[in-house]
Amino acid sequence: MEPLPRSVPACRDVPIPPVEDLSWRAYQGYDCYACGQPLTTGAVHAGWARGHAGAHVLDTEVWACP
Ligand SMILES: [Zn+2]
Secondary structure: OOOOOOOOOOHHHOOOOOHHHOOHHHHHOOEOOOOOOEOOOOOEEEEEEOOEEOOEEOOEEEEEOO
């Protein structure tokens, strides 16, 4: 097996964007917030995307590829 290229950053290392920049699916936790791939098993909890609309807090947890 060849080693993985080191020049490609892991999705989990990508800075978490504000909620406004997430796709609907990423906001729901269905897709990786970094690359947009559908997540299956082993998704990595990346943290929280922050956002609000008026008085409503839209913060959501985001997930990345394993
Ligand atoms: Zn990804």
